[in-house]
Amino acid sequence: xxxxxxxxxxxSIRLPYFDYSQPGYYFITxxxxxxxxxxxxxxxxxxxxxxxxxxxxxxxxDMPKHYPNVELDEFIVMPNHLHGIIIINDPINKYRRGGVxxxxxxxxxxxxxxxxxxxxxxxxxxxxxxTHAPGQMIWQRNYYEHIIxxxxxxxxxxxxxxNNPYNWQxxxxxxxxxxxx
Numbered sequence: 433x434x435x436x437x438x439x440x441x442x443x444s445i446r447l448p449y450f451d452y453s454q455p456g457y458y459f460i461t462x463x464x465x466x467x468x469x470x471x472x473x474x475x476x477x478x479x480x481x482x483x484x485x486x487x488x489x490x491x492x493x494d495m496p497k498h499y500p501n502v503e504l505d506e507f508i509v510m511p512n513h514l515h516g517i518i519i520i521n522d523p524i525n526k527y528r529r530g531g532v533x534x535x536x537x538x539x540x541x542x543x544x545x546x547x548x549x550x551x552x553x554x555x556x557x558x559x560x561x562x563t564h565a566p567g568q569m570i571w572q573r574n575y576y577e578h579i580i581x582x583x584x585x586x587x588x589x590x591x592x593x594x595n596n597p598y599n600w601q602x603x604x605x606x607x608x609x610x611x612x613x
Contacts, residue, residue: 450579453541455522457505457580459589460548462514463572467605469511470570474600484559484570485509491555492516498550499542506590508597513605515593517580518547548575 452458464470471485481489489509495518496502507516520542556570580586600606 451541451543452545452577453520453543455520457586458518458520458544459578459580460514460516460518460544461576462548462552463575463605464512465569465572467512467572467607469607471509471514472511474511474597477598477600479509479511479597481509483562485511487558487562488514488555491551491558494554495547495551499547501542502547505586506593508593510596510600510603510605512607515596517586517589517593518544520544520547544577 470482471488472479472481474480479485492504492507492509492514496504501521503519503521505517505519507514552571556568559570560566560568578589580589596603601608
């Protein structure tokens with residue numbers, strides 16, 4: 433089906449005029465398609481990752497290898513979503529501080545959307561290979577993001593991520609709670 437602006441009416445959930453490639457801290461949440469619990473289970477307030485969840489975790493951890501100006505902060509893979517903090521650094525200043533010449537070629541600006549898309553693509557490709565299901569969609573179409581603007585907010589989000597397994601019974605992404613809406 434071809435996209436038709438008149439009938440589809442999709443609006444961006446991103447801040448208009450904000451440069452999502454600028455250095456900063458970004459809190460993101462990525463949900464599985466239909467919030468299916470593919471990534472693991474919560475047992476005794478801890479996540480026990482499935483094989484698919486282990487792939488997701490490894491793909492998340494591998495992102496800085498693909499994007500040298502990306503760092504990862506606190507994150508957690510939950511049964512049907514992932515929460516994480518992505519840090520985008522200034523690619524040139526990162527190398528200048530270390531006294532190292534940046535590798536060439538190097539993109540100066542990599543937007544958050546491209547980083548998330550790469551993660552979703554790589555994890556989907558590996559999961560489909562594992563499950564022998566080429567073309568299977570794993571992730572919802574979009575993702576949630578929040579720009580972290582200060583240290584106090586950063587600490588609150590880190591706390592939220594770290595305690596996510598303890599709050600699974602009341603989490604809005606828990607399928608048992610979704611039925612109640």
